[in-house]
Amino acid sequence: MSASNEWPLWEIFIRGQHGMSHRHVGSLHAPDAERAIKNARDVYTRRNEGVSLWVVEAKHISASSPSDKGPLYDPAKDKIYRHPTFYDIPDEVGKM
Amino acid sequence: MASTENTELSEQEIAFQARIDRGEKIEPKDWMPDAYRRSLIRQIGQHAHSEIVGQLPEGNWITRAPTLERKANLLAKVQDEAGHGLYLYCAAETLGITRDEMFEMLHNGKMKYSSIFNYPTLTWADMGAVGWLVDGAAIMNQVPLQRTSYGPYARAMVRICKEESFHQRQGFHIMMTMSNGSGEQKRMAQDALNRFWYPALMMFGPSDKDSVHSAQSMAWKIKMNSNDELRQKFVDETVPQAEYLGLTIPDDQLSLDSDTGHYRFSEPDWEEFHQVINGNGPCNEERLNARIKAWDDGAWVREGMMAHANKRSAKKQVAVG
Amino acid sequence: MMTANEALFQFLLRQGDNALVLGHRTSQWCGVGPVLEEDIALANTALDLIGQTQLWLAYAAEVQGEGKSANDLAFLRDAYDFRNLLLLEVPNGNFGQAIMRQCLFDAFQVPWLTELQTSSNQQVADISAKSLKEALYHWERSSETVISLGDGTEESHAYMQAAVDFCWPYAGEMFCDDAVDEAINTAGIAPLPSSIRQTWIDQVESVLSEATLTKPNSDFAQRGGRDGIRHTEHLGHMLATMQVLQRSFPGATW
Ligand SMILES: [Fe+2]
Ligand SMILES: [Fe+2]
Numbered sequence: 001m002s003a004s005n006e007w008p009l010w011e012i013f014i015r016g017q018h019g020m021s022h023r024h025v026g027s028l029h030a031p032d033a034e035r036a037i038k039n040a041r042d043v044y045t046r047r048n049e050g051v052s053l054w055v056v057e058a059k060h061i062s063a064s065s066p067s068d069k070g071p072l073y074d075p076a077k078d079k080i081y082r083h084p085t086f087y088d089i090p091d092e093v094g095k096m
Numbered sequence: 097m098a099s100t101e102n103t104e105l106s107e108q109e110i111a112f113q114a115r116i117d118r119g120e121k122i123e124p125k126d127w128m129p130d131a132y133r134r135s136l137i138r139q140i141g142q143h144a145h146s147e148i149v150g151q152l153p154e155g156n157w158i159t160r161a162p163t164l165e166r167k168a169n170l171l172a173k174v175q176d177e178a179g180h181g182l183y184l185y186c187a188a189e190t191l192g193i194t195r196d197e198m199f200e201m202l203h204n205g206k207m208k209y210s211s212i213f214n215y216p217t218l219t220w221a222d223m224g225a226v227g228w229l230v231d232g233a234a235i236m237n238q239v240p241l242q243r244t245s246y247g248p249y250a251r252a253m254v255r256i257c258k259e260e261s262f263h264q265r266q267g268f269h270i271m272m273t274m275s276n277g278s279g280e281q282k283r284m285a286q287d288a289l290n291r292f293w294y295p296a297l298m299m300f301g302p303s304d305k306d307s308v309h310s311a312q313s314m315a316w317k318i319k320m321n322s323n324d325e326l327r328q329k330f331v332d333e334t335v336p337q338a339e340y341l342g343l344t345i346p347d348d349q350l351s352l353d354s355d356t357g358h359y360r361f362s363e364p365d366w367e368e369f370h371q372v373i374n375g376n377g378p379c380n381e382e383r384l385n386a387r388i389k390a391w392d393d394g395a396w397v398r399e400g401m402m403a404h405a406n407k408r409s410a411k412k413q414v415a416v417g
Numbered sequence: 418m419m420t421a422n423e424a425l426f427q428f429l430l431r432q433g434d435n436a437l438v439l440g441h442r443t444s445q446w447c448g449v450g451p452v453l454e455e456d457i458a459l460a461n462t463a464l465d466l467i468g469q470t471q472l473w474l475a476y477a478a479e480v481q482g483e484g485k486s487a488n489d490l491a492f493l494r495d496a497y498d499f500r501n502l503l504l505l506e507v508p509n510g511n512f513g514q515a516i517m518r519q520c521l522f523d524a525f526q527v528p529w530l531t532e533l534q535t536s537s538n539q540q541v542a543d544i545s546a547k548s549l550k551e552a553l554y555h556w557e558r559s560s561e562t563v564i565s566l567g568d569g570t571e572e573s574h575a576y577m578q579a580a581v582d583f584c585w586p587y588a589g590e591m592f593c594d595d596a597v598d599e600a601i602n603t604a605g606i607a608p609l610p611s612s613i614r615q616t617w618i619d620q621v622e623s624v625l626s627e628a629t630l631t632k633p634n635s636d637f638a639q640r641g642g643r644d645g646i647r648h649t650e651h652l653g654h655m656l657a658t659m660q661v662l663q664r665s666f667p668g669a670t671w
Binding site: 148151152155158159160161162163164165166167168171172174175178179181182185220270273276277278280281386389390393394395396397398399400401402403404405407 | 437441444445447448449450451452453454455456457460461463464467468470471474487488491492511512513562564565566568569570572573574576658659661662663666669670671
Binding site for chain 1: 195
């Protein structure tokens with residue numbers, strides 16, 4: 001595959017649950033804006049961190065619609081094993 | 097190389113170094129010396145490759161995880177490593193190289209990845225040892241890099257470090273369970289520690305006296321601590337953890353120096369290290385071939401999805417929100 | 418005549434084993450996906466399915482009443498006791514085949530779990546409501562992927578046509594009602610699978626047509642998975658891998 005065929009790069013912005021402005025969280029590759037939003041959900045909201053996403057490529061801006069909120073962000077809530085405190089490690093072992 | 101350049105710093109280079117010394121972050125559009133850019137691409141790219149090649153030895157056990165809980169934990173952990181690779185490739189891309197170019201350099205051997213991932217994972221206890229020791233060593237390398245001089249790299253490291261701590265803990269938790277388990281489980285745990293101890297020590301790189309890029313990288317703050325310093329810190333933190341598990345570090349020379357409060361330990365076999373780096377580790381070929389195969393098999397998928405996106409954007413304009 | 422409890426147990430195994438087997442297959446992509454973003458997304462799907470497995474099989478074990486756990490059911494049953502669809506146990510093949518399977522299954526899961534939300538059995542309703550949120554996202558993603566690859570390059574189109582041709586004979590099993598389904602339907606726990614067939618066909622047809630793919634003509638259905646009568650050879654190999662530790666070290670704690 002030639003480099004020119006590479007999926008374009010998108011910048012990802014997430015607005016968290018507490019009403020703060022959209023914040024840049026990183027980037028990823030996607031063939032188009034719709035897919036960039038989906039990829040952003042999978043890559044950047046794995047721990048239920050965001051409620052609204054913007055993806056930006058060059059001069060194009062697309063935003064996820066608020067109605068997407070339910071199915072997209074709820075599932076991460078029960079993945080408690082992603083949080084360090086899920087693993088009970090005795091204090092005497094030291095910081096980890 | 098760096099030292100000859102240092103003898104005649106241009107005004108721009110002096111100003112650049114002064115910014116770094118003041119603790120300012122260098123951002124993609126800022127002027128930077130070519131060598132700084134090249135070193136960063138090499139370092140971040142290598143780091144990114146390590147994350148995705150690092151998926152393979154642990155991915156080896158996802159299908160054999162012994163319970164549904166362990167399966168989910170391990171899968172989430174290995175998935176995180178893919179995420180780390182993704183963040184780091186993006187950081188490197190801000191320096192003017194594409195992700196596809198970096199993949200190509202991984203595949204043709206022009207860029208390396210951490211030698212630790214060329215060792216095999218043979219039993220379930222290896223999932224414990226890898227999380228505990230390999231992620232433990234990685235964290236020790238990565239935490240200081242959150243303060244590195246290059247902005248996108250530092251920000252990627254902040255995100256990565258936030259995710260890493262569950263990795264080490266899930267590994268240690270497996271080790272705890274195995275060490276408290278049956279005789280066979282305990283034996284597997286000890287065996288895993290025996291095999292991963294020295295490769296984990298190698299993760300900090302060669303001894304400072306033999307390390308090629310160190311001085312310039314430290315001045316540029318793309319390397320924050322010396323190899324030996326971090327290795328010592330790792331040993332000091334890990335030995336008591338092994339004692340807690342009731343496992344023995346495979347090193348006869350290991351002893352606590354009561355004057356310094358640090359452990360004295362045996363150096364890893366650096367000849368083995370160089371052999372593994374140069375392609376002669378037990379799994380070099382499998383690991384690289386697995387990556388190349390995944391990339392080649394995926395070509396039609398990437399091309400197909402891109403072609404569809406192009407067709408669609410030709411048909412309609414995406415609404416600007 | 419099977420008892421109401423036995424029918425419920427079989428029904429729950431079907432739910433749980435579908436999630437378990439597809440979750441296992443999907444987890445095999447981790448580290449070798451076609452591109453990093455897909456690698457990560459596939460792992461999320463697998464994690465959702467493993468989570469659903471835990472809920473269904475834990476409830477199945479409770480209904481069984483032999484003091485077993487979800488893990489006992491997942492790791493200590495043999496192939497003939499599994500109740501998953503054949504479609505889900507065949508190997509991943511290539512990415513196109515895997516995503517086509519996911520899409521055909523999601524097109525079933527969404528209307529199916531939607532119905533189950535109003536089950537007379539509260540636990541079934543609760544697990545379904547939770548799983549549905551995940552299934553909706555899987556469906557969005559899998560259907561979109563099938564469309565873009567079907568209507569992508571000539572090469573990707575060919576892969577996807579081969580994928581739908583391969584999966585099609587296995588898909589019919591989803592709608593083959595049997596005595597368990599009848600009993601479960603009578604108890605108000607779930608509708609007959611055949612009752613959502615038309616919804617499924619409509620959804621799948623619209624995706625395939627947007628993907629410029631041809632829907633296979635045959636109505637022939639390979640069956641034997643959800644009743645456990647005749648699994649494929651693949652399931653045995655999958656279980657040999659999946660269950661190796663629990664089988665090798667009976668009674669150990671992990
Ligand atoms: Fe990592
Ligand atoms: Fe990690």
